[in-house]
Amino acid sequence: MKTLHSEEVETVFSSLLQDIEDGDEVTITSGMDKHAVAVIIPYERWKNGQKRVLGTLEGKMSVTFADDFAMTDEELASVPQT
Numbered sequence: 001m002k003t004l005h006s007e008e009v010e011t012v013f014s015s016l017l018q019d020i021e022d023g024d025e026v027t028i029t030s031g032m033d034k035h036a037v038a039v040i041i042p043y044e045r046w047k048n049g050q051k052r053v054l055g056t057l058e059g060k061m062s063v064t065f066a067d068d069f070a071m072t073d074e075e076l077a078s079v080p081q082t
Contacts, residue, residue, distance in 0.1 A: 003027040
């Protein structure tokens with residue numbers, strides 16, 4: 001993954017788009033501390049969705065849903081938030 005400051009993006013935008021089209025991801029940073037503000041990913045990856053990683057639990061557990069799992073919007077809205 002490439003990381004560029006917002007000021008750099010302006011000068012290399014065309015080549016940056018080509019890199020993204022080729023499958024690269026780009027992190028855009030801002031400010032003097034160069035904190036990350038955005039990640040640009042290829043459209044097809046966004047459109048198809050990415051596999052979500054379980055973060056610190058990766059490799060320690062998994063989540064699966066039964067084929068017949070169903071929850072209505074009303075049921076979801078009534079689930080208490082913790």
